[in-house]
Each structure stands twice: as structure tokens, then as C-alpha cells.
Amino acid sequence: MNGTLLPFLYPCLQTNRGNAPRALRRWLQAARLNRNTQCLSTRQIATVSSTQGGHEDENLDDTPESELDRLDPPPDSYSITPFNDRASIVLHAGSGGHGCISFLREKYIENGPPNGGDGGTGGSIYIQAVQGETSLHKLARRGIIKAGRGRNGQGKGQGGTRGEDVLITVPVGTIVREVWRHDPIAEQEVADMREKAMGADAVFDDQPGLVDNTRKWRRDRWLLFPGAMPQSFTSADFPPLPRPRRSNIAMAQPPAPIRLDLDAPMETPQLLAAGSMGGLGNPHFVTKSITRPKYGTKGDEGMKLEIQLELKILADVGLVGLPNAGKSTLLRAITNSRARIGNWAFTTLQPNIGTVVLDNHKGRPLVPTSENKTGPRRTNFTIADIPGLIEDAHLDRGLGLGFLRHIERAGILAFVVDLSAGDAITALKGLWKEVGQYEALRDREVNAESERRIEEQKEMVRYSPLVKPDPALAIFGNDGENVLFNADGSRALPELKLPPISSKPWLVIATKADLPETRENFAMLQKYMREVAAGEREHPSGKKNAWKKKLHAIPISAKLAQGVERITPIVVDLLEN
Numbered sequence: 066m067n068g069t070l071l072p073f074l075y076p077c078l079q080t081n082r083g084n085a086p087r088a089l090r091r092w093l094q095a096a097r098l099n100r101n102t103q104c105l106s107t108r109q110i111a112t113v114s115s116t117q118g119g120h121e122d123e124n125l126d127d128t129p130e131s132e133l134d135r136l137d138p139p140p141d142s143y144s145i146t147p148f149n150d151r152a153s154i155v156l157h158a159g160s161g162g163h164g165c166i167s168f169l170r171e172k173y174i175e176n177g178p179p180n181g182g183d184g185g186t187g188g189s190i191y192i193q194a195v196q197g198e199t200s201l202h203k204l205a206r207r208g209i210i211k212a213g214r215g216r217n218g219q220g221k222g223q224g225g226t227r228g229e230d231v232l233i234t235v236p237v238g239t240i241v242r243e244v245w246r247h248d249p250i251a252e253q254e255v256a257d258m259r260e261k262a263m264g265a266d267a268v269f270d271d272q273p274g275l276v277d278n279t280r281k282w283r284r285d286r287w288l289l290f291p292g293a294m295p296q297s298f299t300s301a302d303f304p305p306l307p308r309p310r311r312s313n314i315a316m317a318q319p320p321a322p323i324r325l326d327l328d329a330p331m332e333t334p335q336l337l338a339a340g341s342m343g344g345l346g347n348p349h350f351v352t353k354s355i356t357r358p359k360y361g362t363k364g365d366e367g368m369k370l371e372i373q374l375e376l377k378i379l380a381d382v383g384l385v386g387l388p389n390a391g392k393s394t395l396l397r398a399i400t401n402s403r404a405r406i407g408n409w410a411f412t413t414l415q416p417n418i419g420t421v422v423l424d425n426h427k428g429r430p431l432v433p434t435s436e437n438k439t440g441p442r443r444t445n446f447t448i449a450d451i452p453g454l455i456e457d458a459h460l461d462r463g464l465g466l467g468f469l470r471h472i473e474r475a476g477i478l479a480f481v482v483d484l485s486a487g488d489a490i491t492a493l494k495g496l497w498k499e500v501g502q503y504e505a506l507r508d509r510e511v512n513a514e515s516e517r518r519i520e521e522q523k524e525m526v527r528y529s530p531l532v533k534p535d536p537a538l539a540i541f542g543n544d545g546e547n548v549l550f551n552a553d554g555s556r557a558l559p560e561l562k563l564p565p566i567s568s569k570p571w572l573v574i575a576t577k578a579d580l581p582e583t584r585e586n587f588a589m590l591q592k593y594m595r596e597v598a599a600g601e602r603e604h605p606s607g608k609k610n611a612w613k614k615k616l617h618a619i620p621i622s623a624k625l626a627q628g629v630e631r632i633t634p635i636v637v638d639l640l641e642n
């Protein structure tokens with residue numbers, strides 16, 4: 066290397082590392098740390114890096130320091146991922162392609178038979194809850210999602226190709242709710258039946274003076290041979306309009322109004338809106354008298370649907386704590402999250418999800434897990450760090466209500482209390498109070514929703530094309546749009562069959578145990594927990610059947626990464642049993 070500019074350009078290549086700038090050394094360490102480990106507690110990180118060896122040249126004294134830098138970073142050292150837990154989108158299912166009007170023409174066959182192909186079916190829209198997606202922000206930004214239109218039919222009997230399908234992938238834990246729909250086929254079916262119910266056919270046969278609507282040239286339905294004038298088609302020439310058709314796939318559509326609770330990863334997509342059928346080519350209209358029909362039909366218009374998506378994060382562990390309790394620091398300490406940390410309330414403004422890897426598939430698992438009866442062996446679990454709760458969070462104070470719903474689906478609740486900020490027992494009771502009041506609020510909402518739905522069912526006519534419609538019932542709006550469902554009437558969420566929050570396993574993580582004069586506070590908390598477990602004191606939720614099988618209070622210092630390694634085995638034990 067001597068005699069080149071390399072040492073000058075890349076000082077890090079020099080053997081004397083001590084001279085390299087501090088930031089560069091840190092970067093090198095971080096890169097190495099990343100390579101060596103996926104995440105995990107510092108002790109596990111230390112074990113992995115020490116067993117992998119080969120970095121003896123690295124200044125080992127620096128490693129703990131860099132790790133501690135990670136747990137007590139300056140407020141501007143964080144990464145945020147875009148996050149949205151609500152989205153409202155309008156879906157446009159694909160319209161069908163038009164039928165084709167064409168005739169065979171070959172040498173010596175001047176006026177051949179009709180051979181126009183049918184239009185292709187429009188694309189459908191599917192939804193699938195998949196693991197790996199964590200937010201609805203992409204969908205929230207899109208607003209409208211359109212499936213492809215079917216291609217038009219072509220000569221020589223060639224049918225149009227199908228429109229492109231669209232697959233919407235959402236995170237597991239998403240709730241889908243329909244707001245309104247405009248289904249032209251349903252509208253057509255109802256209109257046809259209304260006409261039939263009024264005995265239209267009989268009237269037209271008896272009174273030739275009246276014009277049969279179905280035998281008229283309708284610009285929106287019929288397609289004419291290029292160059293043909295509509296006037297040249299007498300009413301007698303036109304066959305009755307073909308009935309509205311639905312593709313076979315439409316049978317897989319969920320009943321309207323759509324209400325889906327996608328709380329598990331789905332293996333196959335679920336259809337939301339099926340594409341419409343394509344138009345018919347002219348061979349369909351050959352009769353004895355008309356052997357060369359010069360018309361085909363247009364493809365059906367695709368249905369439109371507005372849906373609201375709401376994400377309720379499905380993490381295994383939900384961190385519940387007052388602002389500034391150290392939740393984000395804890396998340397950083399046991400996962401490789403880069404959540405923002407700051408010594409003020411409401412540092413965290415949106416949920417952060419971290420993953421604790423139990424098995425990195427490099428041989429022996431990092432944390433032993435037992436054989437799972439229901440599914441494959443657990444290789445990781447997720448932790449959701451939500452913004453801090455303040456008193457009256459259930460009344461939407463602070464950032465409360467918007468984020469409290471994210472913990473309602475967590476498998477385990479981890480109450481994070483700050484040992485240096487007053488009595489830990491009072492803090493724990495306060496947190497339980499907020500959670501309990503949120504639950505009561507939710508139950509009230511669910512009841513109101515079911516009542517409203519019962520009321521609605523009494524008044525409203527559900528979309529059902531097989532029922533003979535009563536013209537007196539105004540299903541259609543004045544503007545002719547088929548608004549079958551009341552937009553503001555269906556605001557509330559579908560009924561969720563969730564167990565009471567107090568029946569979930571829970572534990573207390575007491576942070577900032579490194580600070581002076583916190584020992585006594587923790588001793589009191591531990592005594593309280595023992596008494597609750599033994600039934601000597603009331604459960605902090607105030608509920609009788611609340612969970613108190615294996616109560617743990619773990620003192621830790623997230624900032625110094627001390628004691629955090631005890632959390633993982635306890636959580637795994639709670640998750641598995």
C-alpha cells in the first residue's frame with residue numbers, strides 16, 4: 066500500500082486504528098454488530114458476537130459503549146417508518162370489454178357468417194392479509210384502486226382478454242367495512258324485475274302502439290356495426306336485450322355490506338369486487354330471419370365500492386405505560402428497533418413494532434421454545450410500543466384513544482412503570498384503570514352498534530335481487546345511483562369477539578431500576594404482585610375473573626441493558642402456556 070494515495074484517501078485501512086475518527090470507528094462497529102446478530106438482548110448479542118469470533122483486532126472495550134449509545138441515543142437518532150392505521154378507498158372493479166361485430170370474409174366468401182368475439186371479463190379486486198405488512202399508509206395514499214377493463218372482442222371469433230386483477234395486501238389485524246356500493250348489475254336486475262312485475266310483456270303484445278323498452282336501441286347497451294345509422298334499425302329488428310349476467314367468480318363475493326375481520330394471515334385472497342362480464346359478439350344474435358346481425362352488446366359497467374380499512378395491530382406483547390416511562394428504550398433494548406427516545410412526554414407519536422428473534426435459523430435456537438401443538442415452533446414474537454397513556458386517555462386525552470385500541474388485540478400486556486417516578490403500585494393501578502375504562506367504552510360502542518344494526522334491519526331493505534321488488538320502496542336515490550347502504554349509518558365497527566382485556570396474561574416491567582432510591586419502590590411493587598397472585602389483594606383491574614396465574618414484576622434498566630434478558634423467556638412462557 067506504500068507509495069499509493071490509498072492510506073490518505075481511506076485512513077480506516079491503516080493498521081493504527083486508534084487514529085481513525087470516532088464516528089468512523091462507531092460505524093464500523095455498528096456494521097459488524099448488524100452482521101453478527103439479528104437483534105435480541107444485549108447479553109445475547111454479546112454471546113453471538115463472542116462465539117463468532119474473528120474480530121480480535123477490534124477494540125472490544127468499545128462494543129458495550131456503542132451498544133449503550135444505542136440505548137441512550139440523542140433525540141435525533143431514530144428512524145421512523147410511515148404508519149397509518151386507517152384508510153378509506155374506493156374500489157372500481159373492471160368493466161367488461163365490448164362484443165365485436167364482424168363477418169367472415171374470404172376469397173369466394175363475400176358475405177360470410179358473423180364471427181365477432183365476446184368482450185373479456187373485467188378484472189376483480191381481492192384482499193389478503195399477509196405477514197410483513199405493518200401499515201395502511203400506502204393504501205391511504207392511493208384513494209382509488211381500479212381493476213383492469215376487459216379487452217374488446219375481435220374478429221375471427223376471438224374473445225377479449227380478461228382485465229387485470231388487483232390484489233390489495235393489508236396487515237394482519239385489519240378490519241374491512243363497506244361504506245357504500247354502486248352495483249350496476251344489481252340495479253339492472255331490480256329494474257328488470259320491476260318491469261316484469263308490472264306485466265310489461267303482456268301489455269306490449271296486446272297494444273302494438275306501445276314501444277317495448279327492451280326492444281329499443283339503447284345507446285348504452287347496444288353496439289352497432291361501424292357506419293350503421295341507428296335510424297336504420299327498426300324496433301322490430303332488435304332482439305330483446307340479453308339479461309344482465311354475473312361472472313361465476315361473483316359467487317365468491319362476501320354478502321353485502323362487507324364486514325371482514327382479517328385477524329389471521331390468509332393463504333388465499335378474498336374477493337371483494339368481481340369484474341363485470343364482457344359484451345356479446347354478433348353471432349349471439351343470429352336468428353332464422355336475421356342471419357347477419359349488425360349489432361353486439363357493450364360490456365357491463367364495473368361495480369364501485371367504498372371500503373374503510375382499520376388496522377388494530379396484532380402484536381404478541383403490547384407495552385402499556387405512562388409517557389416517559391422508558392417503553393421505547395425497552396423496545397430498543399430487546400429488539401433492533403430504532404424507536405425515538407427522548408426525556409420528555411410523548412416522544413413516541415405512532416406505534417413502533419419490534420421483533421424479538423428466538424431462532425435465527427443458524428443452528429440452535431437463541432431462546433428454546435417448546436413444540437407447538439397447533440402450529441409450527443415459534444421463532445419470534447412481536448412487541449408494540451404505543452404512545453404513552455395519561456390519565457383519562459380513554460376520554461381521548463393525550464394520544465390515548467387512537468392508540469389504546471392497538472393493545473386490545475395484543476396477546477400479552479406488559480405494563481411499564483417508572484420506578485423513579487413515584488409509587489409504582491399507584492402507577493400500575495392507574496394504567497389498569499385506563500385500560501378498563503377503554504374496554505367499557507368499547508363494549509358500549511359494540512352494544513350500540515348491534516342495536517343500531519337491528520334497528521337498521523327493521524327499516525332498510527337489504528340488497529337481494531331474488532326478492533320481488535316493491536316499487537314503493539325507494540332503494541334508488543334521486544340521481545339514479547344505486548346507493549344501497551346508508552353511508553353515515555354504517556359508521557360503527559363490526560362486532561369483535563374479543564376476550565375481556567383483564568383475562569389476558571400480563572406482567573409488570575419496572576424500568577429505571579439503576580437510579581438511586583428505587584429499590585424500596587420495587588420491593589413494595591413485588592409484595593403487591595405476590596398478594597394479588599395469592600388473592601389477598603384486589604386485582605388492579607378491579608375485575609373478579611382477571612388473570613393472575615403467573616404474575617411477574619421484572620426490575621430492569623433499559624438504558625444500561627441490565628435485566629432485560631429476563632423478559633424474553635418469561636414472555637415466551639406466557640405465550641406458549
Ligand SMILES: Nc1nc2c(ncn2[C@@H]2O[C@H](COP(=O)(O)OP(=O)(O)OP(=O)(O)O)[C@@H](O)[C@H]2O)c(=O)[nH]1
Pocket residue numbers: 136137386387388389390391392393394395405406407408409410411412413414451452453454576577578579580621622623624625
Ligand atoms: N436511568 C434510566 N433512564 C431510562 C431508562 N429507560 C429509559 N430511560 C430514559 O427515560 C427517558 C424516556 O425514555 P423513552 O423510552 O423515550 O420513554 P417512553 O416511555 O417511550 O416515552 P413516550 O414515548 O413519551 O411515551 C429517556 O431519557 C431515557 O433515556 C432506564 O432504565 N434507566
Ligand SMILES: [Mg+2]
Pocket residue numbers: 392393394405406412413450452
Ligand atoms: Mg416512546
